Amino acid sequence: MSNLKGRNLISITDFSKEEYIQVLDIAEEFEKNPKQKILSDKVVATLFFEPSTRTRLSFESAANQLGARIIGFSDPGATSVQKGESLHDTITMVSSYSDLIVMRNPKEGSSRYASEVSTVPVINAGDGANQHPTQCMLDLYSIRKTQGTLDNLNIAMVGDLKYGRTVHSLTQAMCNFNATFHLVSPEELKLPSSVKMSIKNAGLKYYQYTEIKDIMATADIIYMTRVQRERFADPLEYERVKDSCILSADMLKGCKPNMRILHPLPRVNEITMDVDKTPYAYYFQQAQNGVYVRQALMAAILGVR
Amino acid sequence: MDTKKELVVPRIENGTVIDHIPTNVLYQIVHILGLENYEDEVLIGNYLTSHKFIRKGIIKVKNKYFDNEEINKIALVAPMVTIIRIKNYEVIEKLEAEIPDHIDNFVKCMNPRCITNHEAIPTKFDVIDKKSLKLRCHYCEKFVTKDTIRFCE
Numbered sequence: 001m002s003n004l005k006g007r008n009l010i011s012i013t014d015f016s017k018e019e020y021i022q023v024l025d026i027a028e029e030f031e032k033n034p035k036q037k038i039l040s041d042k043v044v045a046t047l048f049f050e051p052s053t054r055t056r057l058s059f060e061s062a063a064n065q066l067g068a069r070i071i072g073f074s075d076p077g078a079t080s081v082q083k084g085e086s087l088h089d090t091i092t093m094v095s096s097y098s099d100l101i102v103m104r105n106p107k108e109g110s111s112r113y114a115s116e117v118s119t120v121p122v123i124n125a126g127d128g129a130n131q132h133p134t135q136c137m138l139d140l141y142s143i144r145k146t147q148g149t150l151d152n153l154n155i156a157m158v159g160d161l162k163y164g165r166t167v168h169s170l171t172q173a174m175c176n177f178n179a180t181f182h183l184v185s186p187e188e189l190k191l192p193s194s195v196k197m198s199i200k201n202a203g204l205k206y207y208q209y210t211e212i213k214d215i216m217a218t219a220d221i222i223y224m225t226r227v228q229r230e231r232f233a234d235p236l237e238y239e240r241v242k243d244s245c246i247l248s249a250d251m252l253k254g255c256k257p258n259m260r261i262l263h264p265l266p267r268v269n270e271i272t273m274d275v276d277k278t279p280y281a282y283y284f285q286q287a288q289n290g291v292y293v294r295q296a297l298m299a300a301i302l303g304v305r
Numbered sequence: 306m307d308t309k310k311e312l313v314v315p316r317i318e319n320g321t322v323i324d325h326i327p328t329n330v331l332y333q334i335v336h337i338l339g340l341e342n343y344e345d346e347v348l349i350g351n352y353l354t355s356h357k358f359i360r361k362g363i364i365k366v367k368n369k370y371f372d373n374e375e376i377n378k379i380a381l382v383a384p385m386v387t388i389i390r391i392k393n394y395e396v397i398e399k400l401e402a403e404i405p406d407h408i409d410n411f412v413k414c415m416n417p418r419c420i421t422n423h424e425a426i427p428t429k430f431d432v433i434d435k436k437s438l439k440l441r442c443h444y445c446e447k448f449v450t451k452d453t454i455r456f457c458e
C-alpha cells in the first residue's frame with residue numbers, strides 16, 4: 001500500500017495503477033458507510049474559477065459527509081480574483097487557511113502551477129481542456145463496480161472522441177487493464193492519433209466504426225459523449241451525422257447482459273429518455289459514485305485512510 | 306575552419322567559435338545567446354562557403370565561454386553546430402550542442418489557454434523526443450514541435 005498522504009492529484013498519470021486501485025478500494029468502503037466524521041478537524045477549500053455546479057456539489061457533498069468544513073467560491077466574479085489578483089497570490093492565501101484545495105480553472109496547467117505554489121495538497125477538478133482526474137477515477141470505479149473487474153474488457157466509446165477530455169483520460173487509464181477499444185464517431189471527431197498511439201504502445205487493439213449498432217454485441221461498457229454542433233466546420237455535416245451517435249432503447253437488442261452505459265453528464269439528447277428505465281443505464285449511479293471516489297481521495301490525501 | 310584559404314572572419318585570441326550554423330538560424334542563435342547585448346567583439350559571418358554545407362554561418366565571440374546550459378539551447382534550433390573554445394589562438398575544446406532532458410524558462414508554450422501565457426510563470430518543458438524535437442509543457446501538457454517552437458522574449 002502506498003501512502004497517499006500529502007499527495008497532489010493533478011493529472012491521471014500522477015498516480016500509479018496500484019494507487020488508483022487503492023483509492024477505488026477505499027471508495028467501496030465509503031459507499032457502504034458514507035457518513036463518517038473523520039475529517040471534522042479539517043478545512044477543505046473549493047476554488048471554482050469557473051462555474052461547474054455538478055463537480056463542485058459532488059466535492060462539497062463528499063467533504064461534508066466526512067465532517068470537513070468548506071470554504072471557497074463557486075464563481076470568481078465576487079472575489080479579489082475579479083480585481084486582478086494573481087493565481088499565485090490567491091493560492092498562497094488560501095493554502096494558509098485550509099488543509100486541502102480543490103480547484104477548477106479554465107486555464108490549462110493552472111492546477112499544476114497551484115500545486116507548486118500551495119503548501120497544502122491540491123486536487124484538480126478540471127483545468128480547461130487538459131485534465132479532470134477525479135472524473136476518470138469515478139469512471140474506473142463505475143466500470144469495476146458493474147463488471148466486477150477492470151481487466152480484459154471491451155470498452156466502446158461513442159460520440160466526440162476528438163475533443164472529449166474524459167474519453168482520452170479513460171482510454172489512457174484502461175490501457176493499464178488489457179482493454180479492447182471500440183471507437184464510434186463521425187469522421188470529423190475521431191480519436192486523436194496521439195491517443196491511438198498510447199493504445200498501440202500498450203500492445204492493445206482498437207477498432208473504429210461509424211454506427212453504434214456495430215458494437216452492440218461486443219461491448220461490456222458503452223461510454224457515451226455529446227456531439228456538439230460547434231465542433232463542425234460545416235453545419236450540413238453536423239446535420240448528416242448527428243443521429244449516428246444517439247442511443248435509444250430499441251438499439252439495445254442483442255447487447256450483452258452485463259453491458260452498462262456510462263456518460264460523464266450532462267446529457268443533451270445523445271441518450272434518449274427511454275434508455276433510463278432499462279437495466280443497462282448506469283449514468284446516474286455513475287455520478288453518485290463520484291461522491292464516494294472523492295471521499296476516498298480526500299481521506300487518503302489527508303492521511304486518515 | 307578553412308584556415309588555408311583567406312579567413313573571411315578574423316581569428317580571435319580568446320573566446321568561443323560557433324561553426325557550421327545553418328544560414329537560416331544564425332540570427333536566432335545570436336538572439337538565443339543574448340549577443341545583442343554583449344559588450345565585446347562579436348564577429349558574425351553568414352552565407353560563407355564550407356565543405357559540410359553549401360553555405361554556412363559562423364559566430365565568433367571574444368572573451369566569452371558559454372556554459373553547457375547555454376550551449377544546449379542552441380541544439381534546439383541547430384543540433385549540428387560545432388562549438389570551439391579558443392585560448393591564445395589555439396583550440397582547447399570542441400563541443401557539440403546536446404538537447405537537454407528539461408528546458409526551463411526559455412521555450413514559449415504555444416497553447417493560448419496555457420497558464421504560462423496568463424501569469425508571470427517561468428515555462429518548463431520536458432523533452433519527449435530528441436530526434437524529432439518534441440517537447441511537452443510541464444503545465445498544460447500540450448506538445449511543442451520543431452515547427453511550432455518559439456522562444457520567450
Ligand SMILES: [Zn+2]
Pocket residue numbers: 109414415416419420421442443444445446447
Ligand atoms: Zn503550456
